[in-house]
Amino acid sequence: MTEDEFGFRIRQALNEGAERLDYKTTLRLEKARMGALARQRHAGPTTVRLPALQVATAGGPAETGDRRWLLGAAWVTPMLALTIGFVAIGQWQKELEITRLAALDFAVLLDNGPLETYADRGFGVLLQAERPTAR
Amino acid sequence: MATREELSEFLAGVERRAFKQAMFAVRDESHALDIVQDAMMKIAEKYGDRPAAELPLIFTRILQNATHDYFRRTKVRSTWVTLFSALGSDDDPDADPLETLEAAGDTRAESSEAAYSREQIVALIEEEVAKLPARQREAFLLRYWEDYDTAETAVAMGCSEGSVKTHCSRATHALAKALKERGISL
Numbered sequence: 001m002t003e004d005e006f007g008f009r010i011r012q013a014l015n016e017g018a019e020r021l022d023y024k025t026t027l028r029l030e031k032a033r034m035g036a037l038a039r040q041r042h043a044g045p046t047t048v049r050l051p052a053l054q055v056a057t058a059g060g061p062a063e064t065g066d067r068r069w070l071l072g073a074a075w076v077t078p079m080l081a082l083t084i085g086f087v088a089i090g091q092w093q094k095e096l097e098i099t100r101l102a103a104l105d106f107a108v109l110l111d112n113g114p115l116e117t118y119a120d121r122g123f124g125v126l127l128q129a130e131r132p133t134a135r
Numbered sequence: 136m137a138t139r140e141e142l143s144e145f146l147a148g149v150e151r152r153a154f155k156q157a158m159f160a161v162r163d164e165s166h167a168l169d170i171v172q173d174a175m176m177k178i179a180e181k182y183g184d185r186p187a188a189e190l191p192l193i194f195t196r197i198l199q200n201a202t203h204d205y206f207r208r209t210k211v212r213s214t215w216v217t218l219f220s221a222l223g224s225d226d227d228p229d230a231d232p233l234e235t236l237e238a239a240g241d242t243r244a245e246s247s248e249a250a251y252s253r254e255q256i257v258a259l260i261e262e263e264v265a266k267l268p269a270r271q272r273e274a275f276l277l278r279y280w281e282d283y284d285t286a287e288t289a290v291a292m293g294c295s296e297g298s299v300k301t302h303c304s305r306a307t308h309a310l311a312k313a314l315k316e317r318g319i320s321l
Contacts (some may be wrong), residue, residue: 003319005306007279010310013260014280015219018151028152028168036175037143040183042136126239 136191137187145190146175153198154275158263161204172199195291197279256280263313267306268292274302274311 021029108117117123137145150171157167174197182193264272270292278299279286288303291294314321 003304004279005273006307006311006321007303010264010275011282012258013257014152014264014276014321016253017257017261018155020257021154023153025154025164025168026151029154029171032168032172032175033143033146033150036146036179037139039176040139040142040179041181042184079162113143129190 138186138191141187142179142183142190142258145187145194146178149194150175151196153278155261156198156280157202159261159272160269161205163205164236166205168180170198172202176211177201190290192283194285195281198292207305249297259317259319260314263310263317266313267309270308271302271306274299275306278303288312 104117153171153174154167157166157170161167161170174194177197178190178194182190182197185193256259260296264276274288277283277291278285283291285296285299288299292299
C-alpha cells in the first residue's frame with residue numbers, strides 16, 4: 001500500500017468519525033458559526049480620518065513641505081501676536097505715564113497743583129535743587 | 136470578497152474536521168470547541184472580506200495558531216502552578232508542549248481486530264492519529280484529510296515542502312505501525 005493509499009483510507013475513517021459527532025458538539029459548533037457570521041467583516045467604503053491641517057492642504061503641491069511650513073506658522077503666529085501685544089501694552093502704559101506727569105507739571109506751573117504737592121518733602125527738595133539752574 | 140453565504144457554507148463544511156483536529160491536539164472537548172470558535176470568530180472578523188477561495192488556507196493557519204496559543208497558555212499556567220505547588224516534577228520548563236503530546240496519550244488495552252466494529256476501528260484510528268507528534272499530525276491531516284498538496288501544506292505550516300514530505304512520511308509509517316500493532320489492517 002502506498003503512502004497516498006494509506007492516507008486515503010485514514011481519511012475515510014476520519015471522515016466517518018467527524019460525521020459521528022454528538023448532538024451537543026454539533027449544536028455548539030453551529031452556534032459558534034452563527035456567532036462568527038454575525039461578526040463578519042465586510043469590505044465597504046473605507047473611512048480615512050485625516051488631521052484638520054492635512055484636510056486644509058489636501059490637493060496642494062508638495063504636501064509634506066507645506067504641512068511642515070504650516071505647522072511652523074501655527075507656532076510662530078501666536079507667539080508673534082503675543083509679542084506685539086506686550087509691546088503695544090508697554091507703549092500704551094508709557095504714554096499714560098507721560099500724560100499723567102505732563103498734567104501734573106502743568107498744574108504745578110499754574111499753581112493749580114494739589115496742596116499735598118507743596119507739603120511733599122520730595123517736591124520741596126526738587127524745587128531747591130532746580131532753583132540755581134533756573135537762574 | 137466572500138459573501139455571508141459563502142463564509143457560512145465554508146465554515147459549515149470545515150467545522151467538524153476543525154473540531155476533530157483540535158481534539159487530536161488538545162484532547163479536551165471543551166477546549167477544542169473554544170479553539171474552533173475562536174478560529175471562526177477571527178476569520179469572520181478579520182478575513183471576512185477575503186475571496187472565498189482564500190478562506191481554507193487562512194482558516195487552517197488560524198486554527199493552528201489558536202491551537203498553539205492554547206498550548207502556550209497551558210504551558211505558562213502549568214509553569215506557575217509548578218512554581219507555587221513546590222511539588223517535584225520531571226517536566227522541563229523549556230520543553231515545547233507540542234513535542235510532549237505523544238507521551239501524554241493514554242494507553243488502552245489492546246484487543247484483537249475481530250472484536251472491533253467499524254466504529255471502534257475509527258475511534259482507534261483517531262486515537263493513534265492523536266498520538267502522533269504535533270507537526271507530523273498537522274502535516275498528515277492537511278495533506279491527506281484537508282487534501283492540500285505539498286506546497287499548500289508547506290504554506291499552511293510555515294515550513295518547507297521537504298519538511299512536509301518528511302513529516303508526512305514519518306506520520307504514515309508511525310501510524311501504520313501503531314495500527315498494525317493494534318491489529319487493525321486498512
